[in-house]
Amino acid sequence: MQNHFSSYRWRRYVPFLVFATVVAIVQLYAIAIKDPHFIKNAIQTLSNTKNRGNETLGPLHVLLVSYARTGSSFVGDLLQSVPDTFYHFEPLHFISNPVLNSSFDDARVLLNKVFNCNVSSIKGYLPWIQLHKEYMKLKRSLNYWKECSKKKKNLCFNASFVDSTCRKHKTVIVKTIRLKLREASELFLTHPNLNLKIIYLMRDPRGSINSRMKFPVSMWCKKDPMCSNPKYYCDSLAEDMKVACGLLKDRPEDFLIIRYEDLALDPFGTTDRLVKFLGMPSMPRDVEIFLKTHTSVIGSVREKYRTQGVDYAYSTFRNSSITAMSWRQQMSFKRVTQLQNYCQTTLTGMGYYPYYTVSNLRSNVNFDKNNDDAIRSYCSAN
Ligand SMILES: *[C@@H]1O[C@H](CO)[C@@H](O)[C@H](O)[C@H]1NC(C)=O
Ligand SMILES: *[C@@H]1O[C@H](CO)[C@@H](O)[C@H](O)[C@H]1NC(C)=O
Numbered sequence: 001m002q003n004h005f006s007s008y009r010w011r012r013y014v015p016f017l018v019f020a021t022v023v024a025i026v027q028l029y030a031i032a033i034k035d036p037h038f039i040k041n042a043i044q045t046l047s048n049t050k051n052r053g054n055e056t057l058g059p060l061h062v063l064l065v066s067y068a069r070t071g072s073s074f075v076g077d078l079l080q081s082v083p084d085t086f087y088h089f090e091p092l093h094f095i096s097n098p099v100l101n102s103s104f105d106d107a108r109v110l111l112n113k114v115f116n117c118n119v120s121s122i123k124g125y126l127p128w129i130q131l132h133k134e135y136m137k138l139k140r141s142l143n144y145w146k147e148c149s150k151k152k153k154n155l156c157f158n159a160s161f162v163d164s165t166c167r168k169h170k171t172v173i174v175k176t177i178r179l180k181l182r183e184a185s186e187l188f189l190t191h192p193n194l195n196l197k198i199i200y201l202m203r204d205p206r207g208s209i210n211s212r213m214k215f216p217v218s219m220w221c222k223k224d225p226m227c228s229n230p231k232y233y234c235d236s237l238a239e240d241m242k243v244a245c246g247l248l249k250d251r252p253e254d255f256l257i258i259r260y261e262d263l264a265l266d267p268f269g270t271t272d273r274l275v276k277f278l279g280m281p282s283m284p285r286d287v288e289i290f291l292k293t294h295t296s297v298i299g300s301v302r303e304k305y306r307t308q309g310v311d312y313a314y315s316t317f318r319n320s321s322i323t324a325m326s327w328r329q330q331m332s333f334k335r336v337t338q339l340q341n342y343c344q345t346t347l348t349g350m351g352y353y354p355y356y357t358v359s360n361l362r363s364n365v366n367f368d369k370n371n372d373d374a375i376r377s378y379c380s381a382n
């Protein structure tokens with residue numbers, strides 16, 4: 001009676017199994033009460049690990065290329081809300097502000113080191129960051145700051161700790177407003193070992209120029225023609241358009257154009273494109289939470305942000321649809337007409353329509369919802 005015997009033995013363990021199951025359920029319940037997203041996150045982490053697959057390529061390097069007052073801090077924060085990322089905020093500020101023609105090679109060398117989690121080999125970089133705490137280079141790397149603050153405070157400014165933390169992550173992100181697209185995209189050629197993807201963030205130049213006229217941005221903006229001289233800025237954007245057409249043709253998998261207005265009006269749809277471009281099958285939960293909490297003004301968030309030492313002008317908490325469009329109520333029609341002349345190429349290529357009457361300016365959004373079509377037809381005609 002072998003069968004009878006073994007089933008009898010099995011039954012002896014039933015009380016223990018029941019006990020263990022109850023303990024496990026109680027534990028899980030306690031965790032789930034503390035962190036309602038725990039189970040969902042755990043499942044997501046497992047599926048992300050499964051989806052990694054082609055790990056031979058090593059970490060992904062994402063460069064966000066943009067200009068002053070285009071929403072680049074917002075997009076930077078959106079990108080660093082993706083799990084398992086390390087974010088570098090404006091490392092090129094270290095070279096000079098703005099980065100001059102003679103320094104583009106240095107800029108690319110520096111970016112290569114930053115992407116390779118090798119800031120300890122950049123002479124003077126961390127001491128400079130520590131000396132200029134007001135720029136908050138590391139504080140704006142939110143995950144890192146959380147991590148290093150848990151330990152001794154001065155560990156945050158320890159280059160080898162920055163590097164070792166950076167190396168633990170699957171994706172390294174750099175944001176810059178200090179390189180034009182041509183200089184940035186040359187990284188593909190000068191540093192082919194990088195596993196590089198470039199995101200080019202565009203905003204209607206009429207909107208970003210309007211925003212630059214305001215204090216405190218206007219203070220530093222004066223020193224940089226890219227920021228303060230609309231003619232110079234528009235000419236540079238037109239040059240970017242040519243480069244962008246080439247990249248869209250040659251490297252469609254490594255180059256993406258995102259418009260700030262699309263993000264403001266349709267944060268979820270636009271972010272979906274962004275995460276797909278980065279190779280994720282669906283929008284991570286953390287990114288969804290970021291969008292829900294950062295694309296609208298909530299209560300006294302502005303005050304709260306200020307007490308953390310961040311000037312509201314640079315904060316990413318705002319009603320994004322108001323901010324994106326407010327220039328239309330603020331700028332004189334004459335000024336708008338002038339900028340439309342300077343920036344004609346970019347407006348056409350990026351699907352921003354010109355305004356010919358004041359009433360249209362004040363009341364119509366008037367940009368092409370399908371940016372891809374606008375760019376494609378611009379590129380094929382030029
Ligand atoms: C690597 O990627 C290629 C192309 O996307 C795919 O066909 C292949 O199955 C992947 N390999 C692994 C191990 O996931
Ligand atoms: C930088 O170089 C470009 C082209 O090489 C030139 O048109 C531009 O005037 C230069 N800018 C400065 C500030 O030297």
Ligand SMILES: *[C@@H]1O[C@H](CO)[C@@H](O)[C@H](O)[C@H]1NC(C)=O
Pocket residue numbers: 116118121
């Ligand atoms: C960091 O950069 C230095 C100097 O360029 C180089 O010798 C070293 O191999 C780099 N380390 C890593 C881990 O890339």
Ligand SMILES: *[C@@H]1O[C@H](CO)[C@@H](O)[C@H](O)[C@H]1NC(C)=O
Pocket residue numbers: 158159160161164
């Ligand atoms: C910096 O951090 C490393 C570990 O990441 C540690 O070995 C080293 O002693 C630290 N240096 C200082 C000056 O604290």
Ligand SMILES: *[C@@H]1O[C@H](CO)[C@@H](O)[C@H](O)[C@H]1NC(C)=O
Pocket residue numbers: 295296297319320321322
């Ligand atoms: C943001 O502003 C728009 C336009 O006025 C408005 O429709 C929307 O409800 C606002 N969103 C929030 C969350 O306040």
